[in-house]
Amino acid sequence: MSFSKTLAWALLLVALLEAFRQAHAVSYDDLIGGIPDSEDEPQLIGWQGEKHRAQEDGLHSLHSPNDTSGEPWIQVISWKPRAAIYHNFLSDREAKHIVNVAKSYMQRSQVVSKEGISEIRTSYGTFIRRNFDPVIAAVEERVSLWSQLPVSHQEDLQVLRYGPTNKYGAHLDGEERVATVLIYLVEPDEGGETAFVNSQWMHKELGQQVAASGLSKCAQGHVTVKPKRGDALIFYDLKPDFKTLDPNGRHTGCPVIKGVKWNAVKWIHGKPYDPESYETAKASYAPPRPDPGDCGDYHKQCKKWADGGECKKNPGYMQGGSGQLGTCRLACGACEVCEKGDEECTSRNRQRGGFLDLTPEQLAAELKGL
Structure with a gap:
């Protein structure tokens, strides 16, 4: 490959990387809480x-x-x-x-x-x-x-x-x-x-x-x-x-x-x-995810599937576990519906599903001021 073609490819790569940086700058800044000025980085x-x-x-x-x-x-x-x-x-x-x-x-x-x-x-x-x-x-x-x-x-x-x-x-x-x-x-x-x-x-x-x-x-x-x-x-x-x-x-x-x-x-x-x-x-970026402390069904067919025995046949997808949240936890009776603000209830749902259940104070202590 000639020097001119090599240089052209290099300039194109730099342009693409700069475009990526600019495309994410504002929304990254919003999520991360601000970034240092370039002179400090x-x-x-x-x-x-x-x-x-x-x-x-x-x-x-x-x-x-x-x-x-x-x-x-x-x-x-x-x-x-x-x-x-x-x-x-x-x-x-x-x-x-x-x-x-x-x-x-x-x-x-x-x-x-x-x-x-x-x-x-x-x-x-x-x-x-x-x-x-x-x-x-x-x-x-x-x-x-x-x-x-x-x-x-x-x-x-x-x-x-x-x-x-x-x-x-x-x-x-x-x-x-x-x-x-x-x-x-x-x-x-x-x-x-x-x-x-x-x-x-x-x-x-x-x-x-x-x-x-x-x-x-x-x-x-x-x-x-x-x-x-x-x-x-x-x-x-x-x-x-x-x-x-x-x-x-x-x-x-x-x-x-x-x-x-x-x-x-x-x-x-x-x-x-x-x-x-x-x-x-x-x-696109990921849509919001339901919290494991909440109890709900996330597919319109959940009741039908539960009535057909899918809660036992396909427990991972239906009730959760092994890295899955559970699409039909309510229909399968794998959680309880909680009143708004009932933290003890949501905590029970999290524990029942095998999810980490830490209070904000406990998490803050683990993060050591992060």
């Missing part, structure tokens, strides 16, 4: 190269106190697996927005017994569809620019909350996923590290620095990332051939020892993921 300085850079170089260490005015920078931490941290990937306002979007729909991973949902402690999670609103769309675009893979290749954003003892055992993400981006929203007081169980630090000095900061037993001896609000971790699930699973990508979410951890996950594929739903999502 440092520019991304890019990859830091192959040399280990200690804290005294003037850059943030891995575990510096959270500061949204901190300079964004990218740090490669390992080639086994291929992994890098994007420091200050999110602002506090963006992190809070993601939690606020997800908080009402966080649902317990259900362990079902004859008595109903088990009280065994588990994590809570939910999915936020692509192009949900201008803030989520902007984060997805940022993930795309960092990973060099289109938003159409991303799965929906999964938001997870881990309390004390909650963990995610060692595993490979797989499922034709090329890469994983893990975004830390709220950091726990202790534990909750992301540890790669078969890994090697890019620089031994970095491993020594992280070890000296204090790690839980689960994380010791591995390439490990301690959660820090606003940071993001990218690692590749496949080898560079994009075909073979990389065993070095096997990782675990260490148990939270003290406090609570909130994070968000973007899984990225090597080809468009669920293209039909993405085309639908691109057409």
Whole structure:
């Protein structure tokens, strides 16, 4: 390709990115509560190269106190697996927005017994569809620019909350996923590290620095990332051939020892993921969703389906569970109609559906001033 054609394509890409920014600027601003002036928002300085850079170089260490005015920078931490941290990937306002979007729909991973949902402690999670609103769309675009893979290749954003003892055992993400981006929203007081169980630090000095900061037993001896609000971790699930699973990508979410951890996950594929739903999502932002504390039917056929036995035949869709709200909870008798302002009633509905049920005060305490 000639230089003139290459330059033309580059200018077109810049124009498209600027058009995207302008298209979302006003509505993003409204949702996020204002953004700093450009002179106060440092520019991304890019990859830091192959040399280990200690804290005294003037850059943030891995575990510096959270500061949204901190300079964004990218740090490669390992080639086994291929992994890098994007420091200050999110602002506090963006992190809070993601939690606020997800908080009402966080649902317990259900362990079902004859008595109903088990009280065994588990994590809570939910999915936020692509192009949900201008803030989520902007984060997805940022993930795309960092990973060099289109938003159409991303799965929906999964938001997870881990309390004390909650963990995610060692595993490979797989499922034709090329890469994983893990975004830390709220950091726990202790534990909750992301540890790669078969890994090697890019620089031994970095491993020594992280070890000296204090790690839980689960994380010791591995390439490990301690959660820090606003940071993001990218690692590749496949080898560079994009075909073979990389065993070095096997990782675990260490148990939270003290406090609570909130994070968000973007899984990225090597080809468009669920293209039909993405085309639908691109057409408009998501409509308002019913609150799980409310009791209602959200399809005109609910009573007919319930009378036909669908509540038992298709419980996930009808009553909820396994990430679903439940389309016909009222017709199935899976909730109770509450009087306006009856918070105890709505709380019972949330608990019955396996949804996270926190008071505003409890949530504020978890968010640590976010």
